[in-house]
Amino acid sequence: MTLHQNLIAGEWVGGNGVANINPSDTNDVIGEYARASAEDAKAAIAAAKAALPAWSRSGILERHAILRKTADEILARKDELGRLLSREEGKTLAEGIGETVRAGQIFDFFAGEALRLAGEIIPSVRPDIGVEITREPVGVVGIITPWNFPIAIPAWKIAPALCYGNTVVFKPADLVPGSAWSIVDILHRAGLPKGVLNLVMGKGSVVGQTMLDSPDIHAITFTGSTGTGKRVALASVEHNRKYQLEMGGKNPFVVLDDADLSVAVEAAVNSAFFSTGQRCTASSRVIVTEGIHDRFVAAMGERMKGLTIDDALKAGTHIGPVVDQSQLNQDTDYIAIGKREGAKLAFGGELLKRDTPGFYLQPALFTEATNQMRISREEIFGPVASVIRVKDYDEALAVANDTPFGLSSGIATTSLKHATHFKRNAEAGMVMVNLPTAGVDFHVPFGGRKGSSHGSREQGRYAAEFYTTVKTAYTSA
Numbered sequence: 421m422t423l424h425q426n427l428i429a430g431e432w433v434g435g436n437g438v439a440n441i442n443p444s445d446t447n448d449v450i451g452e453y454a455r456a457s458a459e460d461a462k463a464a465i466a467a468a469k470a471a472l473p474a475w476s477r478s479g480i481l482e483r484h485a486i487l488r489k490t491a492d493e494i495l496a497r498k499d500e501l502g503r504l505l506s507r508e509e510g511k512t513l514a515e516g517i518g519e520t521v522r523a524g525q526i527f528d529f530f531a532g533e534a535l536r537l538a539g540e541i542i543p544s545v546r547p548d549i550g551v552e553i554t555r556e557p558v559g560v561v562g563i564i565t566p567w568n569f570p571i572a573i574p575a576w577k578i579a580p581a582l583c584y585g586n587t588v589v590f591k592p593a594d595l596v597p598g599s600a601w602s603i604v605d606i607l608h609r610a611g612l613p614k615g616v617l618n619l620v621m622g623k624g625s626v627v628g629q630t631m632l633d634s635p636d637i638h639a640i641t642f643t644g645s646t647g648t649g650k651r652v653a654l655a656s657v658e659h660n661r662k663y664q665l666e667m668g669g670k671n672p673f674v675v676l677d678d679a680d681l682s683v684a685v686e687a688a689v690n691s692a693f694f695s696t697g698q699r700c701t702a703s704s705r706v707i708v709t710e711g712i713h714d715r716f717v718a719a720m721g722e723r724m725k726g727l728t729i730d731d732a733l734k735a736g737t738h739i740g741p742v743v744d745q746s747q748l749n750q751d752t753d754y755i756a757i758g759k760r761e762g763a764k765l766a767f768g769g770e771l772l773k774r775d776t777p778g779f780y781l782q783p784a785l786f787t788e789a790t791n792q793m794r795i796s797r798e799e800i801f802g803p804v805a806s807v808i809r810v811k812d813y814d815e816a817l818a819v820a821n822d823t824p825f826g827l828s829s830g831i832a833t834t835s836l837k838h839a840t841h842f843k844r845n846a847e848a849g850m851v852m853v854n855l856p857t858a859g860v861d862f863h864v865p866f867g868g869r870k871g872s873s874h875g876s877r878e879q880g881r882y883a884a885e886f887y888t889t890v891k892t893a894y895t896s897a
């Protein structure tokens with residue numbers, strides 16, 4: 421089996437490969453991927469530091485061409501890369517290909533942004549002095565990504581980092597090295613100079629921690645759990661480094677009496693269960709007003725009966741497996757916790773057997789839940805959702821906002837008044853009306869409030885805020 425190595429200073433290096441396993445079929449080994457040591461991580465950081473002076477002054481046409489070429493290759497290979505993604509992460513083939521296309525579009529977007537770099541000239545308050553405001557690269561950027569979006573999240577961090585002239589040390593999640601390796605291989609062949617982008621696949625506790633401890637990393641962008649996010653924050657404060665965190669969610673989806681029932685059910689099922697519920701934008705709290713509650717729950721049950729849970733690569737599968745045994749244990753633990761807390765398991769929640777050994781779980785829907793239960797407060801990160809019954813819109817909004825998180829918030833309603841009020845008053849970075857809480861555009865800001873996020877927004881033109889630092893220059897005539 422071919423060993424996929426790490427890329428350090430423009431060379432493919434490293435041995436000690438570990439097997440990348442398919443969660444739909446644990447007998448299927450996708451490939452062998454090198455695991456970097458702390459020494460490898462240090463070498464990658466040194467390479468990124470050495471490459472910074474030249475790359476930060478590189479021409480915008482060079483950056484544009486490399487990002488554009490990368491976009492073109494990702495889009496041309498979308499079926500193959502989407503299949504690899506689904507095979508290593510377990511989301512369905514349609515979702516895997518969709519995410520791959522999104523990654524291609526992100527590189528295309530930032531290829532364009534490289535040609536639109538601009539500053540400002542502002543008159544000084546003093547006569548005969550000019551003030552120029554420019555954006556410069558922030559420096560060596562450390563990128564640490566999770567397993568649930570193996571190509572889109574690396575894309576939306578690597579593309580702006582390179583576009584704005586930074587060099588990169590990239591550590592993908594240990595569970596999904598295949599998509600990460602492919603994207604780095606494409607960028608390398610697209611002509612990136614040595615050391616501009618370094619790939620260090622390996623354990624967070626070794627490679628990630630070495631990045632956190634290095635004074636030579638000037639900014640870290642992280643997506644993952646709240647616990648690791650806090651470590652990134654503490655280490656970054658220690659080094660006075662810029663950092664950006666995207667951590668979990670407990671996203672509410674409100675259904676009002678006046679909702680179109682089929683729109684509400686479709687959006688709730690998508691929010692809670694698609695991508696096996698493994699999205700930080702997933703909704704696991706469905707807050708339903710009492711006039712529609714019983715009809716909504718019955719319709720959810722019917723819709724859930726029609727879901728096919730099977731091998732991610734099989735035609736007709738709606739929901740693939742959970743990513744691994746440890747996440748499956750977390751999901752089933754929360755199902756047990758919900759039952760103990762007194763919520764009613766209305767549908768699903770059983771482990772499933774399929775033709776191949778994999779981590780299959782029937783999506784679970786609790787009813788009679790309260791917002792104080794642990795299943796309503798803690799991120800489960802699996803296909804488990806609970807319905808919370810409320811009296812009216814005011815109570816729905818209060819319950820929706822009563823959470824330590826604030827990433828995405830959704831509502832199903834035909835009332836313009838309530839939709840408008842909800843958009844203004846939902847305590848979240850993203851609000852969805854008659855749409856799932858998950859599934860976002862690639863060219864607009866992404867991020868949350870409260871415990872979900874820290875730092876400036878990712879994606880779209882707002883990404884420039886994180887990947888650049890502002891310089892104000894005064895010139896006397």
Ligand SMILES: NC(=O)C1=CN([C@@H]2O[C@H](COP(=O)(O)OP(=O)(O)OC[C@H]3O[C@@H](n4cnc5c(N)ncnc54)[C@H](OP(=O)(O)O)[C@@H]3O)[C@@H](O)[C@H]2O)C=CC1
Nearest residue numbers: 565566592593594623624628629644645648667668700801
């Ligand atoms: N907001 C989101 O999108 C996500 C949220 N989560 C939440 O997190 C839970 C656990 O998932 P998990 O993958 O373990 O999340 P982690 O936060 O552990 O993983 C995210 C990334 O951080 C790395 N990492 C782990 N420890 C360190 C460290 N000490 N220093 C630097 N980097 C580190 C991981 O490496 P490695 O995996 O290689 O060890 C991975 O690349 C999920 O059940 C879910 O609740 C998970 C994924 C995405």
Ligand SMILES: O=C(O)CCC(=O)C(=O)O
Nearest residue numbers: 569699700701858859860
């Ligand atoms: O909703 C989406 O499409 C993006 C979600 C995401 O980035 C995440 O769940 O980690």
